[in-house]
Amino acid sequence: MQQECPSIADLMLLMTSRLEETARTIEQENAGRFLEEILNAKRIYLAGAGRSGLVARAFAQRLMHLGFESYVIGETITPAFGPEDVLVAFSGSGETRSVVDACETAREIGGTICLVTSTPESHIGRMADCIVEIGNNRLKDADIPRDFEIRQLTGQYRSVSGSFAPLGTLFETAALVFSDAIVSALMEVRHCTAEELKSRLANVQ
Numbered sequence: 558m559q560q561e562c563p564s565i566a567d568l569m570l571l572m573t574s575r576l577e578e579t580a581r582t583i584e585q586e587n588a589g590r591f592l593e594e595i596l597n598a599k600r601i602y603l604a605g606a607g608r609s610g611l612v613a614r615a616f617a618q619r620l621m622h623l624g625f626e627s628y629v630i631g632e633t634i635t636p637a638f639g640p641e642d643v644l645v646a647f648s649g650s651g652e653t654r655s656v657v658d659a660c661e662t663a664r665e666i667g668g669t670i671c672l673v674t675s676t677p678e679s680h681i682g683r684m685a686d687c688i689v690e691i692g693n694n695r696l697k698d699a700d701i702p703r704d705f706e707i708r709q710l711t712g713q714y715r716s717v718s719g720s721f722a723p724l725g726t727l728f729e730t731a732a733l734v735f736s737d738a739i740v741s742a743l744m745e746v747r748h749c750t751a752e753e754l755k756s757r758l759a760n761v762q
């Protein structure tokens with residue numbers, strides 16, 4: 558049974574090559590605007606559902622480590638959002654109801670909305686002040702590559718079809734890598750060291 562399965566290392570390498578392709582399509586201007594919005598925000602609120610929500614939470618934690626005031630929407634202790642605050646939404650579809658609702662409320666209050674998505678022409682996309690597009694959801698189903706030839710560590714080739722990166726996996730993984738790149742950029746801009754981040758690590762967890 559196991560012989561029919563490609564090696565886990567090969568599947569990971571396939572993901573890294575897809576991530577590399579995705580990274581090359583990021584528009585630096587939009588990523589730069591995203592960085593500016595974070596730097597100028599009074600407070601940063603993170604929103605996302607499901608796996609995109611996990612990426613939002615991971616980013617919120619690193620922003621806190623960097624010394625920003627960051628909150629996750631829906632947490633018990635998250636305070637009121639204000640006009641000088643920035644809401645960062647992670648949503649591949651840009652249509653997830655709870656995230657749309659959070660963005661609509663933030664819009665009414667007058668705050669800034671940043672969206673990380675693979676669907677800029679979406680409900681949230683139409684509300685957002687800043688959009689970073691990751692991957693591309695506009696491709697028709699027929700145009701989405703489903704079959705991959707992977708060169709195995711043994712040197713032989715084999716094909717992998719619909720099992721690779723199901724549903725929003727590529728967006729969610731690339732969004733995490735994107736947000737970690739933003740963290741590195743923020744460390745550079747603010748001359749922040751890993752030691753400073755370490756000093757804010759939770760010591761009771």
Ligand SMILES: O=C([C@H](O)CO)[C@H](O)[C@H](O)COP(=O)(O)O
Nearest residue numbers: 607608609648649650653724725
């Ligand atoms: O968890 C998710 C699902 O498993 C897709 O891979 C999504 O992240 C969740 O459904 C939220 O969707 P989006 O707002 O479109 O990212």
